[in-house]
Amino acid sequence: MRRLLFAAAVALTALGLGQSARAETRTPQSFRFQSLFGTYNKASLQVGFAVYQADCASCHGLSLVHYRDLAHLGLSPQDIAAIVSHIKVQKGVDPAGKPVLAPAMARDAFKSPFPDEAAAEKKFHGAIPPDLSLIERGHRDGADFVFSLLMGYRAAPPNVTMPPHHFYNIAYPGGLIAMAPPLKPGSVTLADGKKPDVQAMAHDVAEFLAWTADPTLDQRKAVGLRIIIFLLILGALGGFAIRAGRRT
Amino acid sequence: MDKSESEAAPGWLETRLPLCAVWRTQWRDHLVPANLTLVWSFGVLVAVALGVLTLSGIWLGFAYVPTTQGAALSIERYTRAVNFGWLIRDLHRDGATMLFGVVFIELFRGIYYGSYRNRRELAWIIEVVRFFAFLAVGFFGFAMTGGAVADAAVTIMAAHIAAIPLFGSALAHWFLGGFMVGSATAPRLAMAHETIGFLVLLIALLGFMASRAAPPANPDGIAVPDPRDMVPQSAYAGKLFTAFMIFALIFAVIVAFAPGLGQPAGMSLTSPMAMPVQPVPPWYLLGFHGLARAGQSAGGGTLLTVAALVLLGALPWLDQGIVASGRYRPLYAGFVIVLAIDWVVLSVAAAQPATGIWPAVIDIATIYVFVHFIVITPLVTMLERAHPVPARIARRTA
DSSP: OHHHHHHHHHHHHHHHHHHHHHSOOOOOOOOGGGSTTOOOOHHHHHHHHHHIIIIITTTOOOTTOBGGGGGGGTOOHHHHHHHHHTOEEEEEEOTTSOEEEEEOOTTSBOOOSSSSHHHHHHHTTTOOOOOOTTTTTTOTTHHHHHHHHHHOBOOOOTTOOOOTTOEEBTTSTTSEESSOOOOOTTSOOOTTSOOOOHHHHHHHHHHHHHHHHOTTHHHHHHHHHHHHHHHHHHHHHHHHHHHHHHHO | OOHHHHHHOOOHHHHHSOHHHHHIIIIISOEEETTOOGGGGHHHHHHHHHHHHHHHHHHHHHHOOOSTTHHHHHHHHHHHHSTTHHHHHHHHHHHHHHHHHHHHHHHHHHHHHTTTOSSOHHHHHHHHHHHHHHHHHHHHHHHTTOHHHHHHHHHHHHHHHHTSTTTHHHHHHHHHTSSSSOTTHHHHHHHHHHHHHHHHHHHHHHHHHHHHHSOOOOTTOOSSOOGGGEEEGGGGHHHHHHHHHHHHHHHHHHHHHSTTTTSOGGGSSOOGGGOOSSOOOOHHHHHHHHHHHHTSSHHHHHHHHHHHHHHHHTHHHHOOOSOOOGGGOHHHHHHHHHHHHHHHHHHHHHTSOSOTTHHHHHHHHHHHHHHIIIIIHHHHHHHOOOOOOOSSOSSOOO
16 A cells, blocks of 8 residues: 555656646746745835836726735825825716715725726727736746736737737737836836836736735744744654653 | 453343444454555544534534625634634635645545456545536535635636536536526525535445455455455554644644645635635635636636546446456556556646646646546556555555
């Protein structure tokens, strides 16, 4: 039986290795949270949020994220209150049927840039800017992909005919994307007055979108580690107790 | 507890509901062979996994909204908005992985040691039925999470059901609540998942009873062990503890560092980027996915999957040898190991797109599954020279 388990494990590992060798490689970027015990970098997340607000929010929604969730990035309730006070969202309609706009509340979900998909589709000639909440879900290299995409704009090679409203991007499957290069140098200012370069902005917004896709990663790793340590101690104590019991 | 004390004077409750007697007869004084190994604790681990799944499932059920839009969204919101919602969700999702890990090893334990021999046919058949029910619950659980991948899987499953002769198309229609996946489908998937999920507990109980009624299986395959080689089940408390700790540790590592291991990304809200080209089910269904793909058509796939399960249940009749345990049947043991590897290969191949060598790998691995049961098992039983089985238990473990 031991041989049986061992053989199955060996087969599984061999096949797994073959798999990962085939996985396509993308521009490597260092994201601390991708390592086994790594957590998010709160400073990066805050800058990433600022980049999102400045350069992405006009086209992409984040429907699964609420303003109150920004507390996880280390923002204080006052910071969050200041942020939402500038954001006008629709709160019902007036008797004449016109939408009523009011400042957002911390408990509101992030504001959607378009009332519906049709409006977005019309504006982008058939393309739809997807909701970004889960864009990095399910891909270990999700943040790497977004980073590469944002840094992947190039002049189209001469043999490629560009359809209208499209841009050439080496990271996008097929190379043609309906999104104009979104990052504007200087669109965010850090607390110390410096303006991050485009590469730093791409990195931080990629990390921010990793957080929107998996906001409980930090807690999961911390709680998980504690449970594992607890189990190890319990196992050792139990083992000793059983040994001692057997001897007597 | 002291024997005289617990048996002295049954109290009011005990005379009406003999719970202490169950504890006594099924655990403290229940005699089992003295050579059981760690894998013999897996029955208890199945019970632990089922407990975790049932409890976490009830909590997820509070949040789950069985609609086309709500299926994926409701659980996604639950994991974000509720304290430790992610933990409940991963105890459930990864709990399924733990359950199937244990169940697969338990099944191979049965095949390897011939645990279906010796008046244990019915216990074995119930174990196979229970396995089938687990697979069904697993499939419905995956299907009810919504999203494009799950919907594609439901559509394919409906085609497989429709291929059943006579009542297949009516059944498929009932399963979908219409001619295709629609607003009527999600509530059905959820109800099926929960109903069969609770039914499994009953099947497991029946299996336990059947298994206790027959002479105990053991790694030496000794049909009726010498009374001197029997020990009370409670002598295995240490082994049980070890097995449980290993189980809990692996579980914790998966939940903390690899949540959703082996389960497709499409189980959650689908994003265009996360959409695989072809729907791939969770890992524990992959082997059967492979059998279904080898069937070429919906009907062929249904036939092969059902046939494989029936053959598994028919093992007591396919394998008629005198010696039960793989310990004394080197040739048979070797073939069981090949079967285990074959199943892993089949599972991995079934997750690949239908290009290159993969379809051929699926076909060969599928053929081997059937060859193992129909040809190898009866033939080996006839031809092999088994080692002599000792009359007494050779190596005591408790």
